[in-house]
Amino acid sequence: MGRTLDSRAHVTRLLQRTGFDAVPDAVDAARKAGFEATLERVLTPTGADRGADATPAPEPGPLPARNSETQQKRAQKSGDGTEPKKPGDDPVRKHYREVLRQQREELTQWWLERMVAAEHPWVEKRTLLWHNHWATSIQKVKSAAAMLQQNETLRRLGGGDFRELARAMVVDPALMVWLDADGSVAEAPNENLGRELMELFVLGVGHYTESDVRQAAAALTGWTVDRRAHPWKAHFKPRRHDQGQQTVVGETADFSARTLIDHLVSLPDSHGHVATRMWGALVSNENKPSKTALARVTAAYGQQRDTKAMFRAVFTDEAFADADNVLVKQPVEYVVGSLRALGVHPSALPQKARRQLLTRTLTGLGQTPFAPDSVGGWPAGAAWLTTAAAQVRITFAQQLVRHAELGDVAAAATTERPDLLARKLGVGAWSAATREVLRAAAHDPRKVTAVALTAPEHLVLS
Structure with missing residues (x-):
């Protein structure tokens, strides 16, 4: 156990890790209210979220035909139903791709705007955590409507019984298509689904066998996705299901998708797996929970699989107040936190500026919502701190300050600007090296703010 955070740093960490920023007024109010009261307010928000309500979800329409009739006939003549070898020449397919690209961009920008605007950011942060846990990519799914439907499921069920969330996800159309x-x-x-269900989503490596994978796959047969519906719907067809009993992780039954989930999430190894993954995202990616801490968190999670109680136990563990447990901001956290700290709403910007600040930045940094790299989700920790990423962040900072209202920075004395920006960005203190660079740029409000946005201290969740 390292140095324990003081009261201000402790609530600052709570606000940053349950949201995306920690602006001075919010930190002052949290410190006055106390850590416990602030945590309850975060986990159990009251009243409407005017920011989220002001960002209604898009309504992606059905996608147009993927191929022209000529291309479809050629595919049928091939004998195996494959698409033509050169679909790029098909104007119908080009139109399909363009509509899909537009819907994907609209969906991504909507969620980022919602994260920026939300008055109860924990709901969006929690949804992002579950999106990384049940990682599904539109790159393969190719349906903005299906991805939006999954996003709404994660938001609606992500703060309650994990069993209910897992039941919904195992027959989620986007996840089903993603995992074949x-x-x-x-x-x-x-x-595929049976394997990832146990390895990544519910149990973790080492807690199942290859036989369990095969038996779980048999239990999940019979489910199909109706892609003619909008949005897609999952349907169960009994005649296609493997009737009879399967043996999965020590239990034999005539499993359905629902009862398979109920069995798996009831296992102690499942409790520990879910708690450990959330610990890595909220406390420390490098320092695993001690046996005592894991026992405490899983006890809170309990037989009811109460994720809210689990999160509360994580945030109140003594390791959460350990100053050494610093997390590197993932790109979405960095971009959204910077926008919130400077009061810049993407929706107020021209589309070109929005595309530069959001789409291009996150593509360059390697984390675009709705498009994780793999079913394992995005990497964590120092993987984000590359030379190429540093240049992307510099460009982002320079563009962002052009759209930010920096009257408070301009009104402050030159010597006070570094400390003002530390408070504005939720940074506890600048290092001597960073402070020196900030002092050299302090004569220009935009330049010094851009430097602060790319400083090492702003790249971490303190």
């Missing part, structure tokens, strides 16, 4: 579960039948069960 659509159309898995008794004669040829697809093992």
Whole structure:
């Protein structure tokens, strides 16, 4: 156990890790109210969220045809139903791709705007955590409507019983398509969903066997995705299901998708897996929870699989107040936190500026919502601190300050600007080296703010 944070640093950490920023007024109010009261307010927000309500979700329409009739006939003549070898020449396919690109960009920008605008940011931060946990990418799913439907499921169920969330996700159309579960039948069960369900989503590595994977895959047969519906819907077709009993992780039954989930999430290894993954995202990616801490968090999670109680236990563990448990900001946290700290709402910007600040920045940094790299989610820790990423952040900072209202920085004395920016960005203190660079740039409000946005101290969740 290292140095314990003082009261101000402790609530600052809480606000940053349950949201995206820690502006001075919010920190002052949290310090006055106390850590426990602030935590309860965060976990159990009251009243409407005017910011979130002002950012209604888009309504992606059905996608146009993917191929022209000529291309479809050529595919049928190939004998195997594959698409033409040169679909780029098909104007119908080009139109399909453009509509999909537009819907994807609209969806991504909507969620980022919602994160910036939210008055109860924990709801959005929690949704982002679950998105990384149940990582699904539009790159393969190719349906903004299906990805939005999944996003709403994660938001609605992400603060309650993990069993209810897992029940919904195992038959989520986007996840089913992503993991090839659509159309898995008794004669040829697809093992992808069953494997990832146990390895990543519910149990963790080492707590199941290859036989368990095969048996779980059999239990999940019979489910299909109706892609003619808008949005897509999952349907169960009993005739395609592998009837009879399966043995999965020590229990034999005629499992359905629902009862399979109920069994898996009831196992102690599941409790520990979910708690450990959330610990890595909220406390420390490098320092795993001690046996005592893990026992405490899983006890709070309990047989009711209460994720809210689990999060409360994580935030009140003594390790959460350990000054050494610093987390590197993921790109979405960095971008959204910077926008919130400077009061810049993407929706108020021209589309070109919005695309530069959001889409291009996050693409360059390697983390775009709705498009994780793999089913394992995005990397964590120092993986984000590359030379290429540093240049992207510099460009982002220079563009952001052009759109920010920096009257408070301009009104402050030159010598006071570094400390003002530390408070504005939720930084406890600048290092001697950073302070020197800030002093050299302090004569120019925009330049010094851009420097602060790219300083090492702003790249971490303190």
